[in-house]
Amino acid sequence: MELNDFVKNFAEQFDDTDMSEFSAGTAFRTIGEWSSLIALNIIAMVDDEYGVQIKADDIRGSVTIEDLYNIVKIKMQQ
Amino acid sequence: MKKLILIGARGYGRVIYNLAISCKGYNTEYTIKGFLDDKRDALDEFDGYPPVIASVEDYQVQQDDVFVCALGDVSEKKNYSEMILNKGGEFISLLHPTANVSTNSVYGKGCLVCFNAFISADATIGDFVTVQPFSMVGHNAVVGNWCHLDTHMFLGGYVRLEDEVTIHTGAIVHPYKKVGRGATVGAGAVVLRNVKEQTTVFGNPAMRLKTE
Numbered sequence: 107m108e109l110n111d112f113v114k115n116f117a118e119q120f121d122d123t124d125m126s127e128f129s130a131g132t133a134f135r136t137i138g139e140w141s142s143l144i145a146l147n148i149i150a151m152v153d154d155e156y157g158v159q160i161k162a163d164d165i166r167g168s169v170t171i172e173d174l175y176n177i178v179k180i181k182m183q184q
Numbered sequence: 185m186k187k188l189i190l191i192g193a194r195g196y197g198r199v200i201y202n203l204a205i206s207c208k209g210y211n212t213e214y215t216i217k218g219f220l221d222d223k224r225d226a227l228d229e230f231d232g233y234p235p236v237i238a239s240v241e242d243y244q245v246q247q248d249d250v251f252v253c254a255l256g257d258v259s260e261k262k263n264y265s266e267m268i269l270n271k272g273g274e275f276i277s278l279l280h281p282t283a284n285v286s287t288n289s290v291y292g293k294g295c296l297v298c299f300n301a302f303i304s305a306d307a308t309i310g311d312f313v314t315v316q317p318f319s320m321v322g323h324n325a326v327v328g329n330w331c332h333l334d335t336h337m338f339l340g341g342y343v344r345l346e347d348e349v350t351i352h353t354g355a356i357v358h359p360y361k362k363v364g365r366g367a368t369v370g371a372g373a374v375v376l377r378n379v380k381e382q383t384t385v386f387g388n389p390a391m392r393l394k395t396e
Contacts, residue, residue: 118377118378119377121360143376146376146389147376147377147389150376150377150389150391151377153391154391154392
């Protein structure tokens with residue numbers, strides 16, 4: 107799993123926010139378009155692309171996209 | 185007067201025959217000549233239908249012929265329609281009188297728009313698209329060629345379907361989402377994310393069905 111791919115997959119769950127606004131250090135909850143529906147889509151994307159299940163608490167406990175990437179990475183190793 | 189020929193005399197062929205005789209063009213623009221199907225006895229059990237004339241492969245297109253393709257499967261629809269197109273056949277679209285096509289919405293040739301289908305404002309529907317009864321296409325949606333939109337499905341505003349997409353019965357595609365070429369959305373699925381081409385998604389939220 108590459109961090110850059112994860113950021114891209116994360117960004118693809120947004121409809122209106124430009125790709126250029128996303129980087130590993132982006133505090134995703136500050137993005138205007140962020141919503142509970144996008145949070146659900148992130149959970150579904152992680153399941154689809156990486157085969158692991160994350161919970162709402164994992165998203166709640168993450169500030170940046172890289173924080174969530176690290177949680178997914180650990181779960182993939184378990 | 186044109187002579188309409190339906191490709192496929194199976195269950196869906198009989199359904200589309202009934203669409204054809206319900207449209208305002210019936211007996212004003214076209215009469216119905218019959219069906220093309222390699223199963224020549226397909227209608228033997230059923231009364232009241234015109235005959236199976238020949239297989240699609242064997243049929244020679246005549247001057248006044250026009251065609252619609254009454255096959256539910258997207259790849260079969262494309263395969264058999266292209267056989268007739270390659271012989272110089274012309275396809276028409278059928279629009280049921282109860283179907284609603286809103287301002288600036290357009291659809292191409294070879295489309296079947298069934299009973300109580302609703303195509304909202306400023307939508308663009310390509311060629312050879314089937315819009316089944318009670319299905320709804322949202323405003324500004326773009327539907328590619330050969331797509332099959334099954335009964336009671338719903339496309340939100342600005343949804344984009346690429347070519348050869350199948351949306352099965354009762355599925356919902358959230359506004360602005362894109363469904364890639366050749367993808368299938370299962371019955372009752374709720375699509376909240378873009379669907380990649382040549383994949384199948386199912387459930388709520390719709391998830392990709394893994395092939396391995």
